[in-house]
Amino acid sequence: MARKQGIIDCDVHPYPTSIDEIKHYLEQPWKERYSGAGRGMYNNPVNNGRMDARTPSGGPSGSDPAYLRRHHLDVYGIQYAILMPRAFCNWLPDPDFATAIAAAYNQWLADKWLDNNNEDGVYKGSITIAHQDPLAAAKEIEKWAGHPHFVQVMTDSGSRVAFGQRQYYPIFEACQKYGLPFAIHPGTDSVGINDAPTVGYPTHFIEWFTLLSNSFASHLVSMLTEGVFERFPGLQVVLVEGGVSWLAPLMWRLDANYKALRYEVPWLKKLPSEYLRDHVRVTSQPLERPNNDAHLLNILDAMDAEHILMFASDYPHFDFDSPKYAFPKLPDALYQRIFYQNAKEFYHLE
Amino acid sequence: MARKQGIIDCDVHPYPTSIDEIKHYLEQPWKERYSGAGRGMYNNPVNNGRMDARTPSGGPSGSDPAYLRRHHLDVYGIQYAILMPRAFCNWLPDPDFATAIAAAYNQWLADKWLDNNNEDGVYKGSITIAHQDPLAAAKEIEKWAGHPHFVQVMTDSGSRVAFGQRQYYPIFEACQKYGLPFAIHPGTDSVGINDAPTVGYPTHFIEWFTLLSNSFASHLVSMLTEGVFERFPGLQVVLVEGGVSWLAPLMWRLDANYKALRYEVPWLKKLPSEYLRDHVRVTSQPLERPNNDAHLLNILDAMDAEHILMFASDYPHFDFDSPKYAFPKLPDALYQRIFYQNAKEFYHLE
16 A cells, blocks of 8 residues: 655664564574674663553564554654664674674565565665675675665664775675665664774763764764765765764864865865765754754754755654654755655655 | 953964973983874874964974064964963873973973063963873872963873773862863874774874864763763863864753763763853864854854853964954954953953
């Protein structure tokens, strides 16, 4: 059944009902070793999932496609939900293990959320990759490219080096070849083999969680200054759940530095902010909400939210942004682009 | 000679004429080992100092108190210049060597810039510390406390862990005891023993230089969430040359996270942004300049620049901000606070 035009939610998290759903897709020795998708030493001290999102049968939040549809999509008139599974494979030192987990999550997502329980086509998927092994990641992308419901490639912002660096190019080459955006989502930052985007390691979850935006700033500046978008002119990138309001100030700073220092990066042919406009999109949750709405509306204007920003709810997480209440009152045309049009164009959705 | 009320410039860099000026104050074995204040692997590919600031006798930019007065202070009517020497001692693994360099710089600054060549009292100094050895740093602070022209303690943003962490408390205790603000200035980030505030290490100077603001975000969030200002209620902090416009978005994010996660940091008794208002100041250079002045004026309003922001030029560096041209046209009252009153109150200047 086709759904009428509504909202596109660019960050919805599907979870397995239990670890066995993922183990089912793992071969030995990984099946035996796999103990679930922990997030390591920075765990939310309060409940990370919305308690009211647990399924009627008592399953974890986000684990039932039919209930997620009733509890979230139908309530807000969401036409498409871009699913971002949380495989947390990017903190593991063993690239084969990480690649196996990514592959298991992709097969699980296809079987449970995309090829089944998806008659209305509302669920669109992300191909999880283990970026520790860029060549294996490129193969995994190739495996799923052409699937009607996988619309992007995703990875955690947690990594050892920033994504502008050269070892990642096989991933971008595959993304470009198959027209799949590269999505970066918080997770595994500062954990396992990954570097922290802070000075040393954070002490508390609130510090880690607040400074995840440092990861996104680091990846973005790295990709812009290394010339990734000159090398892969068809590459699209989306920054998911990394914050919103830091973007314009960072681009002011980077554009100014580019004017003074372009001698160092001669492969760039235009301002970093122009590459951003042409290649990068940002999702809205967690949207900052200053006491004064005018401050936010101004920063949305400064970042060209009309063309850059795409709505996301982060359902079913504790810091969920409601389509109704997350934003202050927006002009109709701006609302339409943020809640629908930008994502429709970016993901080529009908 | 007293100078009439003018501008207070919160970031002016005095340099030795040659390495020998510093060696003069070093004992063996440091005198022999010292080879100058390099900045390591992230060197500016263009000239870091203003060529026109070289002294009439051909000395390095910023190395002649009389010429700096003529070439910078007199031109703009600057009443006080807060001097920030660049000892670059914070990347060294040996804390004794680092402490010796800090001490040498302090004695040099006193002899060349504060106790001499300073009849009008225009030069105010910063006590350089080697934060690798917090107890030795506290002693160095104590040594200079009470000097009429040292007005703050300074250190590089480059460090191994963020400044909210407990090993630094002896430094803050000394700052509080002697009423000296703690100033953080970029430098030695990602170099030597120090961590990078990025995901892995940056590739180019432009990337490193742009993302120095990550260091400041990291130190600030660390100090705010660890409760440093509850433990040291008299402590004042100033963020120098770390950027300006990122502050309000970060505080929106941190305040929101505090509301959701305060369970984890029960020692905090008010919003992080309220601690900021009561304890932290920010200097203006390098001020971001978006194409649309209204975007900047809005973000200055959002960060309460009227009470938080203090003008700085960064003379004699390549990205110098002119008192005349750095800002768009400001309302008189706001101009007066940013260019004079905030710093006068913060440093208790007459």
